[in-house]
Amino acid sequence: MKIFLVIIIVFLLSTLNLLLMDFLLGFSFLDSFMHLLNPFWVMSNAEYIMLAGLFFTIIGQQIFLIIKKKEEKRNHS
Known part of the structure; x- marks a missing residue:
C-alpha cells in the first residue's frame, strides 16, 4: 500500500509541476490541461x-x- 501511495503522490506532484509551468508561460487552465493530455492523443x-x-x-x-x-x-x- 505504501508503494501505491508513493506512486500516486509522485504522479500528482509531477502533474502539478507541469500545470504550474504552463501557467507561468501564460497559458490558461484549459490549455495547460490539454498539454497534459496531448501525449495520449499521439500514442x-x-x-x-x-x-x-x-x-x-x-x-x-x-x-x-x-x-x-x-x-x-x-x-x-
Missing part, C-alpha cells in the same frame, strides 16, 4: 498496450502482496 496501439501492462503490473503486485500477507497471518494463527 499508437502498442504504446497503449504497454501503458496498460504497466498499470496492471503495479496494481497486480499490490494485490499479490496483500494476499500474501493475509495468508501469512492465517498460517501464524
Whole structure:
C-alpha cells in the first residue's frame, strides 16, 4: 500500500509541476490541461498496450502482496 501511495503522490506532484509551468508561460487552465493530455492523443496501439501492462503490473503486485500477507497471518494463527 505504501508503494501505491508513493506512486500516486509522485504522479500528482509531477502533474502539478507541469500545470504550474504552463501557467507561468501564460497559458490558461484549459490549455495547460490539454498539454497534459496531448501525449495520449499521439500514442499508437502498442504504446497503449504497454501503458496498460504497466498499470496492471503495479496494481497486480499490490494485490499479490496483500494476499500474501493475509495468508501469512492465517498460517501464524
